Structure formats: C-alpha cells, structure tokens
Amino acid sequence: MSVCVLGGGAFGTALAISLAGKGHVTLWARDAGNMNTTRENTKRLPGCRFPDTLAVTQDFAEALSAQTVLLALPMQKMRGFLQDHAKELAGKTLVACCKGVELSTGAGPVQIITEEVPSAKAAILTGPSFASDIARGLPTALTIAAGDDATARELQQELTTSTLRLYRTTDTIGAELGGALKNVVAIACGIAIGAGMGESARAALMTRGYAEMQRMAAFRGADPDTLAGLSGFGDLTLTCTSEGSRNYRLGLSLGRGDTFDASTTVEGAATARAVARVATQEGLDMPITMAVAGLLDKTLDVREAVHSLLTRPLKEE
Numbered sequence: 001m002s003v004c005v006l007g008g009g010a011f012g013t014a015l016a017i018s019l020a021g022k023g024h025v026t027l028w029a030r031d032a033g034n035m036n037t038t039r040e041n042t043k044r045l046p047g048c049r050f051p052d053t054l055a056v057t058q059d060f061a062e063a064l065s066a067q068t069v070l071l072a073l074p075m076q077k078m079r080g081f082l083q084d085h086a087k088e089l090a091g092k093t094l095v096a097c098c099k100g101v102e103l104s105t106g107a108g109p110v111q112i113i114t115e116e117v118p119s120a121k122a123a124i125l126t127g128p129s130f131a132s133d134i135a136r137g138l139p140t141a142l143t144i145a146a147g148d149d150a151t152a153r154e155l156q157q158e159l160t161t162s163t164l165r166l167y168r169t170t171d172t173i174g175a176e177l178g179g180a181l182k183n184v185v186a187i188a189c190g191i192a193i194g195a196g197m198g199e200s201a202r203a204a205l206m207t208r209g210y211a212e213m214q215r216m217a218a219f220r221g222a223d224p225d226t227l228a229g230l231s232g233f234g235d236l237t238l239t240c241t242s243e244g245s246r247n248y249r250l251g252l253s254l255g256r257g258d259t260f261d262a263s264t265t266v267e268g269a270a271t272a273r274a275v276a277r278v279a280t281q282e283g284l285d286m287p288i289t290m291a292v293a294g295l296l297d298k299t300l301d302v303r304e305a306v307h308s309l310l311t312r313p314l315k316e317e
Contacts, residue, residue, distance in 0.1 A: 003158065004028060004066035008035065008056075009265075010044040010131035011097060012072025017135045018161050020054035028063035032056045048135035060088065068093045068158060070125070071109075075100030075267050078109055082116035093121040095144075095155065099179035099235075100267035101274040108176030110145070121151045124172060125159065126179035127230035128238035130245075134164060141165045143231040145175035167230060174226030177217045179235055183247040183268025184275065185209030186239035187292050190251020195302050197255075205288060206240050212286045216275065219284060254295055255302060269296055287312060 005016040008029025016027040027035075035041055039050045050056070057063055069089065073081055075098040082089065094117060096109030107115070113122035127142035134140050144159065144166045146152040152168040160166045169175060188209060192201040213232060214224040227233060239245040243252070247268035253260040260266075276293035279286040287309055294300035300308070 002065075002067045003070065004063040004068075005070040005072055005097075006063065007070075007072030007097075008032070008041060008044070009072060010041070011129075011134075012070070013041040013045045014048070014131035014133075014135035015070055015072060015097065015125075016054055017048060017050060018137070018164050019159065020051045021137075021161050021163075024053050024055065026063045026066060027054060027056045028058070028060060029056055030058065032058040045131060045135055048132070060085070064088050064092070066092075068095065068155070070095045070097050071113075072097040074098060074265050075109060076103060076270055078102070079112050079116060082113065086117050089117050090119045092117075093123065093151065093155070095159075096122075096124040097126075098267065099126055099183060101176075101180045101271045103270040103274045106274050106278050108173065108180065110147070110172040110176055121146065121148065122172075123151060123155055124175055124179075125155075125166075126175050126235070128234040130238070130242075132244075137163045139163055139165070141167065141230055141234070143167055143169060143175050143178075143229060145169045145172045145231070147172050169226060169229070169231075171223050171226040173220050174217050174222035174224075175231040177220060177222055178213065178227045178229075178232030180267070180271045181213040181216060181275065181289075182209075182232065182236040182239055183266075184272045184289050184292050185213070185236060186245050186247040187251040187254070187266075187268050187272065187296075188288050189240040190245075190248040190253075191255040191292070191295065191302060191305075192251075194252035194255020194258075195306075197306070202240065206236060209240075209288050210236060212288055215284060215286065216279075219282065268292075272296060 004026040005012045006028045019025045035056045110122045123146035156166045156168045188205045189202045250266045272292045291305040
C-alpha cells in the first residue's frame with residue numbers, strides 16, 4: 001500500500017489509523033513532533049493510539065513518496081494548498097476528504113483538484129462518519145467517488161479496511177453535493193432543537209432539506225439517486241441527529257442564542273452562504289438553505305426564519 005494522509009486533524013488522523021491496519025501509512029501533520037512522542041493525536045483525537053505501521057512526519061517530501069494522497073484539509077483552504085503544492089502533487093491520485101462548497105466559486109473539492117492539478121486523478125471520500133468511530137475501529141461505510149470507474153475501483157480496494165467499507169460511484173458531483181448540503185440541513189436541525197421546536201420539526205426539516213439537496217443535485221447535473229446513498233441520505237441522518245456533528249452543534253448554539261467557538265471549523269456555514277447565492281442567482285427554490293444563511297449572517301432571527309418557512313404557499317409534496 002502506498003498511501004499518505006495530508007492533514008493532522010481528527011478525520012485525517014482517524015483515516016491514517018484505520019488504513020495503517022493494512023500496512024504502512026504516512027500522516028503529514030504540523031504537530032508531528034508531539035504525535036510521535038505520545039503516539040496519539042492528543043489535541044484532536046485523544047485516547048486513540050497509533051499503530052506501529054503509522055509514521056507521522058512534518059517532511060512534505062517524505063509524505064509524498066506515496067502515490068495515493070488523502071487530502072484531509074478544510075474545504076475553504078483546499079485551493080490555496082493545491083496551488084502552493086501543485087508541482088509536488090502532479091500525477092498522483094488525490095482523494096479529497098472534506099465536505100463543502102467553496103465560498104468564492106461554488107466549486108466542490110473534485111472540481112478544485114481538477115482545476116489546480118490537472119494531471120492528477122481526482123476523487124472524493126465522503127459519507128456518514130465520525131472520526132472517533134473510525135479511529136476506534138467501529139464499523140463505518142463510506143462512498144468513494146471518481147469520474148473514472150477504474151480509479152474508483154482501485155481506490156475502493158486500496159482504502160477499504162476490516163472496519164471501513166467503501167462503496168464506489170462515478171457521480172462525483174452527487175457525492176460532493178450530498179456531503180456538502182447535508183451540513184446545511186444539520187445546522188437547521190440543530191437550530192430547531194436548540195430553540196425548543198421539538199422532534200417533529202427536526203423530522204420535517206430533514207425531509208424537506210433532503211428535497212432541496214436533490215433539487216440542487218439535479219441542477220448541477222448529478223444523479224439525484226446518488227443522494228439516496230451514503231454520501232447523501234446516510235450522512236444526512238448522522239449529522240442531523242448527533243451532537244458529534246459540529247454543524248449540528250453550531251445550529252444548537254444559534255437556536256439557544258449561545259456563543260459558538262469561532263475556532264471550530266464548520267464547513268456548513270460557508271456552504272450555506274455559497275449555495276444561497278447560487279439559489280438566488282438561478283431562481284432555485286431552497287427556503288431552508290436561505291433561512292440558515294440568513295441566520296448565520298444575522299439578517300434573520302429564529303422567529304423570523306420559522307415564520308418565513310411556515311407561511312410559504314401550500315404545495316404538493
């Protein structure tokens with residue numbers, strides 16, 4: 001196996017731990033010194049010990065001796081990172097391990113990889129997963145999406161482990177959008193629960209939010225059925241119902257009127273703003289997304305957002 005993971009956050013660390021169960025894996029992280037001393041990620045994933053087959057380094061060249069590179073980086077920093085390291089990454093298989101839409105362009109991670117490193121094979125790994133579950137070896141299923149089926153098959157074999165099962169698709173746009181848009185719905189569900197609206201309201205938001213996800217997928221040329229799989233419905237279910245989701249926790253804070261830790265990366269916030277902009281420009285009906293964007297930008301309060309959703313014209317489902 002020739003795999004490295006770039007990014008020492010919780011998810012990147014968890015993937016490296018899981019993959020190291022099959023053979024040697026390299027994790028590139030800024031905190032490599034401390035990780036090598038403690039043999040765990042004490043800041044992001046405490047208590048999950050590194051196997052002996054996991055090497056941690058700050059040496060970029062050492063990490064890139066691998067052919068398959070997992071990019072466990074924040075979505076909004078993906079393009080800048082690829083621009084800075086395009087020469088070193090040329091010709092490799094690059095797998096995005098983030099979920100979101102670029103705020104400035106509306107592009108997804110596979111599109112960004114293709115634009116910035118055109119000689120690379122681009123793919124995305126996405127689906128319902130918490131880093132702690134993967135690192136602890138709990139059963140998890142994800143989607144690997146690549147435009148070329150041969151690449152998807154190779155990655156499916158290479159990245160599947162005894163506890164991490166991968167399903168493949170060539171619908172990269174659908175896989176990207178499922179992972180990105182469910183975060184917006186998770187924020188909405190957190191708001192509903194945080195504001196005391198109840199479980200029925202959450203169920204309604206999940207269902208109608210899923211309809212918005214399919215609407216945007218169809219507009220972008222994806223197969224709406226892709227969103228019925230792990231990268232869409234599966235991830236939606238997990239993130240809308242668990243405080244393990246940072247997006248859901250942000251929604252809880254907004255609903256309760258609490259302060260949220262600004263240092264915590266919440267991909268759904270940028271995605272909501274980016275998708276709301278597209279919906280406005282293209283005339284797409286995405287009221288939940290628009291409400292979440294308004295709440296994030298403080299142009300709406302919770303009462304106004306709820307009123308705007310409940311007073312929409314009645315329609316067929």
